[in-house]
Amino acid sequence: MSAAARRPLGVAVLGTAFMGRAHSHAWRNVGAVFPDAPPAAMRVLAGSDPDRTADAAARLGWAEASTDWRATIARDDVDVVDVCTPGHLHAEMAIAALEAGKHVLVEKPLALDADEAERMVAAAAAAPGLAMLGFNYRRVPALALARQLVADGAIGRVRAVRAAYLQDWLADPDAPMTWRLRAETAGSGALGDLGSHAIDQILVLTGERVTGVSGALRTVQPERPGPHGPEPVTVDDAAWAHLDLTGGVTASLEVSRIAVGRKNALQLEVHGTDGAIAFDLERLNELVVTRGRDGWPERVLVTEPTHPHLDGWWPPGHALGWDSTFVAQAADLLRAIESGEQPRPSFADGLAVQRVLDAVGRSSQRGGTRIDLGDGAPTETRTR
Amino acid sequence: MSAAARRPLGVAVLGTAFMGRAHSHAWRNVGAVFPDAPPAAMRVLAGSDPDRTADAAARLGWAEASTDWRATIARDDVDVVDVCTPGHLHAEMAIAALEAGKHVLVEKPLALDADEAERMVAAAAAAPGLAMLGFNYRRVPALALARQLVADGAIGRVRAVRAAYLQDWLADPDAPMTWRLRAETAGSGALGDLGSHAIDQILVLTGERVTGVSGALRTVQPERPGPHGPEPVTVDDAAWAHLDLTGGVTASLEVSRIAVGRKNALQLEVHGTDGAIAFDLERLNELVVTRGRDGWPERVLVTEPTHPHLDGWWPPGHALGWDSTFVAQAADLLRAIESGEQPRPSFADGLAVQRVLDAVGRSSQRGGTRIDLGDGAPTETRTR
Amino acid sequence: MSAAARRPLGVAVLGTAFMGRAHSHAWRNVGAVFPDAPPAAMRVLAGSDPDRTADAAARLGWAEASTDWRATIARDDVDVVDVCTPGHLHAEMAIAALEAGKHVLVEKPLALDADEAERMVAAAAAAPGLAMLGFNYRRVPALALARQLVADGAIGRVRAVRAAYLQDWLADPDAPMTWRLRAETAGSGALGDLGSHAIDQILVLTGERVTGVSGALRTVQPERPGPHGPEPVTVDDAAWAHLDLTGGVTASLEVSRIAVGRKNALQLEVHGTDGAIAFDLERLNELVVTRGRDGWPERVLVTEPTHPHLDGWWPPGHALGWDSTFVAQAADLLRAIESGEQPRPSFADGLAVQRVLDAVGRSSQRGGTRIDLGDGAPTETRTR
Amino acid sequence: MSAAARRPLGVAVLGTAFMGRAHSHAWRNVGAVFPDAPPAAMRVLAGSDPDRTADAAARLGWAEASTDWRATIARDDVDVVDVCTPGHLHAEMAIAALEAGKHVLVEKPLALDADEAERMVAAAAAAPGLAMLGFNYRRVPALALARQLVADGAIGRVRAVRAAYLQDWLADPDAPMTWRLRAETAGSGALGDLGSHAIDQILVLTGERVTGVSGALRTVQPERPGPHGPEPVTVDDAAWAHLDLTGGVTASLEVSRIAVGRKNALQLEVHGTDGAIAFDLERLNELVVTRGRDGWPERVLVTEPTHPHLDGWWPPGHALGWDSTFVAQAADLLRAIESGEQPRPSFADGLAVQRVLDAVGRSSQRGGTRIDLGDGAPTETRTR
Known part of the structure; x- marks a missing residue:
């Protein structure tokens, strides 16, 4: 099936800093480089500061900007939630997204300690979506x-x-x-x-x-x-x-x-x-x-x-x-x-x-x- | 002036092979990497084969595909023509685009010989648009x-x-x-x-x-x-x-x-x-x-x-x-x-x-x- | 004072294997390379096997060969004893040479353990001659x-x-x-x-x-x-x-x-x-x-x-x-x-x-x- | 036949500068490193300045020093003449040594020009001894x-x-x-x-x-x-x-x-x-x-x-x-x-x-x- 014929998977990135930028680069180019992979649509970039997030979204190729990450992961047109926020937010966001039925990518580190990490592993095991960790190397x-x-x-x-x-x-x-x-x-x-x-x-x-x-x-x-x-x-x-x-x-x-x-x-x-x-x-x-x-x-x-x-x-x-x-x-x-x-x-x-x-x-x-x-x-x- | 506020320059790439792909990569990412540069919009990818061109355009991020390069360079919403075709076509296309008042980027080699190159230099000198050669190194x-x-x-x-x-x-x-x-x-x-x-x-x-x-x-x-x-x-x-x-x-x-x-x-x-x-x-x-x-x-x-x-x-x-x-x-x-x-x-x-x-x-x-x-x-x- | 005018220091090497060969190379070339150093004369190469020692001595530039290391270190014309034997012999030979009033060079390792090494340090402190260890690097x-x-x-x-x-x-x-x-x-x-x-x-x-x-x-x-x-x-x-x-x-x-x-x-x-x-x-x-x-x-x-x-x-x-x-x-x-x-x-x-x-x-x-x-x-x- | 049993070949080096020093190093060490090669004896170092030559000979391991290169190559106990003088002297010395029946080693360059080089090649062809050129690399x-x-x-x-x-x-x-x-x-x-x-x-x-x-x-x-x-x-x-x-x-x-x-x-x-x-x-x-x-x-x-x-x-x-x-x-x-x-x-x-x-x-x-x-x-x- 050609990429064009498939319904694209909607993606949201949470986080607009260094890693948000690197992951946006990935979503912007994945279709061009790897046409065998299912198509992805860059739906929402979510950040904390309204102006900076809007500006980043426009520049990095996102359809929309949001300052409400909970609303973002709740959207029907978002299939993949990509968590690029600081480490202390990973567990909360990833678990929420998994519970919302989304596929989740979390930039490393997974969590701040092993306890938190274990909770995330458990959430991933229980969720319908897939969970991936971003050790990009x-x-x-x-x-x-x-x-x-x-x-x-x-x-x-x-x-x-x-x-x-x-x-x-x-x-x-x-x-x-x-x-x-x-x-x-x-x-x-x-x-x-x-x-x-x-x-x-x-x-x-x-x-x-x-x-x-x-x-x-x-x-x-x-x-x-x-x-x-x-x-x-x-x-x-x-x-x-x-x-x-x-x-x-x-x-x-x-x-x-x-x-x-x-x-x-x-x-x-x-x-x-x-x-x-x-x-x-x-x-x-x-x-x-x-x-x-x-x-x-x-x-x-x-x-x-x-x-x-x-x-x-x-x-x-x-x-x-x-x-x-x-x-x-x-x-x-x-x-x-x-x-x-x-x-x-x-x-x-x-x-x-x-x-x-x-x-x-x-x-x-x-x-x-x-x-x-x-x-x-x-x-x-x-x-x- | 922020990038978002400026009217983007419309770009068309002529050529869908290796160099068309490399230049498409450039236009797809330039705004994200260099926000100080004026914004560009990826309008048209022009190629010879209809199916292959349509497929490439979709995959590489172009708004439209075309098999008519002359029509492409005539479009009002195209400001920049980027010539990525085989070398023997460079002179004809670049000169036509310059004469159509466009800014032109030509992938190297400029031309097949010095005579042709001199005609292109002359055309660039006479044209209102800018002419640039793609020695990317x-x-x-x-x-x-x-x-x-x-x-x-x-x-x-x-x-x-x-x-x-x-x-x-x-x-x-x-x-x-x-x-x-x-x-x-x-x-x-x-x-x-x-x-x-x-x-x-x-x-x-x-x-x-x-x-x-x-x-x-x-x-x-x-x-x-x-x-x-x-x-x-x-x-x-x-x-x-x-x-x-x-x-x-x-x-x-x-x-x-x-x-x-x-x-x-x-x-x-x-x-x-x-x-x-x-x-x-x-x-x-x-x-x-x-x-x-x-x-x-x-x-x-x-x-x-x-x-x-x-x-x-x-x-x-x-x-x-x-x-x-x-x-x-x-x-x-x-x-x-x-x-x-x-x-x-x-x-x-x-x-x-x-x-x-x-x-x-x-x-x-x-x-x-x-x-x-x-x-x-x-x-x-x-x-x- | 030119090298020629000085009475050369007599050297003996104990050991004919890899390290004996490397140290012989040193004594053979030191005068040519570093004429500012006092001259040395290659007196005796001492080894265990008579034939192999004689052959090595001739080939490596020694005046004499010996299979009696105790006699060698006792010689009046030997000022420097260079110990290149296996490690378990270092202590005995070096201490004997120091007690005989010679300057001593010992190839590393100094000794097999810290106790032996301490005895050697003590012997060196008590002796009239100088003691050096061969960490050649x-x-x-x-x-x-x-x-x-x-x-x-x-x-x-x-x-x-x-x-x-x-x-x-x-x-x-x-x-x-x-x-x-x-x-x-x-x-x-x-x-x-x-x-x-x-x-x-x-x-x-x-x-x-x-x-x-x-x-x-x-x-x-x-x-x-x-x-x-x-x-x-x-x-x-x-x-x-x-x-x-x-x-x-x-x-x-x-x-x-x-x-x-x-x-x-x-x-x-x-x-x-x-x-x-x-x-x-x-x-x-x-x-x-x-x-x-x-x-x-x-x-x-x-x-x-x-x-x-x-x-x-x-x-x-x-x-x-x-x-x-x-x-x-x-x-x-x-x-x-x-x-x-x-x-x-x-x-x-x-x-x-x-x-x-x-x-x-x-x-x-x-x-x-x-x-x-x-x-x-x-x-x-x-x-x- | 062991090295010790063979009559050594007598060697003379002409020249005491950089190359005379490098070649002396070779003659001093060849027997120790390559015992399969016939033994060589370092007979004479010939130079122009009496004091410097005597000093160099002593230091570099030669038995004798000489300021008369013609007498040196005439000696019966010299079998090999090693020419390390400046280039303009190579032809004269090498040809003389070849004519005296010696084996000759000449440091590069062979000669100053092709004419001189041709005369040396001719002399080597006519001589009983061997002629070798020193491209050491x-x-x-x-x-x-x-x-x-x-x-x-x-x-x-x-x-x-x-x-x-x-x-x-x-x-x-x-x-x-x-x-x-x-x-x-x-x-x-x-x-x-x-x-x-x-x-x-x-x-x-x-x-x-x-x-x-x-x-x-x-x-x-x-x-x-x-x-x-x-x-x-x-x-x-x-x-x-x-x-x-x-x-x-x-x-x-x-x-x-x-x-x-x-x-x-x-x-x-x-x-x-x-x-x-x-x-x-x-x-x-x-x-x-x-x-x-x-x-x-x-x-x-x-x-x-x-x-x-x-x-x-x-x-x-x-x-x-x-x-x-x-x-x-x-x-x-x-x-x-x-x-x-x-x-x-x-x-x-x-x-x-x-x-x-x-x-x-x-x-x-x-x-x-x-x-x-x-x-x-x-x-x-x-x-x-």
């Missing part, structure tokens, strides 16, 4: 290729993963205090923000579950200038963890917001019995693959039509940008709605990441002592 | 930054440029004969296709004009399997040139379609008296800058908001794709229409490139003997 | 430059170090059992072998002391084919540690012998408040330096005459090999003997590394629980 | 591996070579005039100095002969400060050439002494029908190999014992330096003397390079017009 073509190669056995059995996510925007000791650096407003620091992406990739790339965690959180810059003088920083600006996974796999994790010269370096390295894979988000169109124990690292330019998520774009050698990951994510959600299959990452995938994050924090409080996560299987599975 | 942020650095004197006085554009899609000796490999249908081979981009960059980066050319064209694979047996390849699949420019600058050029392992490697290196710059399109978000004669090559990730064409996109460290260049190109055309200033590259810029390409071919026919291009100034300037 | 020009840059404040105050040492020679699950993989013969696995180099660099680059350690050792391949069937591997083949240092510095460490595609990758990254430094031993002539928080990583080719340890070698751009580090080490020992100053690394430096290694092992046994090392100062200092 | 392990891979067909049939040799020591426009920049004293500029290495590699890597040459020499900085005011530079500081070779191969060449940021960048890229190879001397332990038309560039660390010239050195992953090439060169000469086979490069190999250099110069004088070199075969072969 799963749709970086090079990372999707990495996962494919591992799954196909191209590097043998996975034995170890090195993961780091390094940024430098807090390197300046005199950078001012913000709400992001207070535990009560931000919930978490580098670990939650950067570590969640890295842990999701560790889980996806290996296909294993985390069974034990040792961690350390550090606030390297313990005090920053606030409006009324120096103020303590109460979240981590760097964190480290050592993870044991099922299948005898081990993983290391390091995240930092003070790594000068690194702008957005999500670095992943997977060592198998018969090969290895390396990736750096700062070169997102490249994957370094070592095939065989006597092989050498080869630099694959992941822009071939046979590579994942590439078929709708440009000829070989024409690089994609970071924004392309959201377009592929939107396409996969639309395809899942058509087929009725659970899209990934699911809310349960987000909960699994959240549990590891929580364990890193608890281990850090106990001086690095290993936290046992059992067999790593989700609670709801274990208790049944 | 001018809007790669890293290349725009390179130009800015050179212009600001960051590497001193330019002395030499090394330019190469390497691809490998003809590396297979058994790749079949196509119309692209016959002189009568393609006009030119690697030189015209790849060399034009490289020469435009040599001219832009240095700000100089070419005064003399020595060249060599080679058909490395002289025969390829045709439908009725082996057939001679009558265009070059690799070419070399040595250029003298004003200001004592020298440039070398190498283009190839048989460079195994290079997918889209436009490589540029500029040596100045006090620094150097290097770029590779396969890593389009990076620029390597050496500052000072005792400096070392530093790898700049060109994703900062202060870098050219970046302000409308994402935070630092979030890579842009090849397609972003078309969005910036569209924005610059819209801004030029608003301000009335000549957008660059102009048709005359395209003619200058065409003259160098022609001289490379003539020099090759004469065994590499240098072709004198005088002071490199355009004919129309010289003869006045 | 301290004389990689790029790493010496890194230390210099940090000490000069070029990257501000150090906040974090990332250290990894990755090799792949045990990646094959079917690689046979050897004495190196049994705890009783090898003492330690990847941690002792690779981690010692990395920890020494962490200490040198930061100039700080380790105050707390959390660690994990893993035997990723728990069983290997032995002569009589499968046999348990009783040393680690990968290890991880998280170190707290004085000055608020944090360091991470990862070592592995199963990192496919990495042959000898000692990777170091130092993040300061105002810059960063990165190094990979697989590119030992390069240092990546980021100067300033807004700087970009620049690739320094460390072959300039102004760079450390370079002045006696070749013009800029002429790469040095791994073996050059031993030549510089020998020169520094000779200069220290002339000046009477303690050469670095000292035995105490080796002991400091040994204490961290021991703590990593203890922490791993306790599930990652942090081991407190007090203020990190050496015992002998603390107890006075 | 042939013994860079990565380049020797490249040659081996091409010869084994690993990249299919060679179609094109890109060669560049870039340095920056003349980038400073105010760098003073020296004898190296006057044609009468230096003979040639960047072309002869750097181009000779690059052309030798083009010939070796392809195994073809040059049949036609188009070239351009440029003096980018035409005037430099002399002792009595500005003085014209009369040699090239950059040069370009386009070469046609037998077998349908094409090569491009660019050499420069004003390429800021490039210290010693001999860059070679070979494109075959079924693969490609790339090399940069600034990373001399690495070779980038693309295997197959669908392959990706893999980075080979050329330090494996199975790689050329590596077996006598260190374990995998331990980088070699630039100086190792001279050690391997010495070993190959010694082996050739033992076997009686002609070592390569021969004087005829040097003559072939000289003819191409001359043709580049002539073509440049004629504005780039192609110079026909016939079938590229050496004159002496053609005329027989």
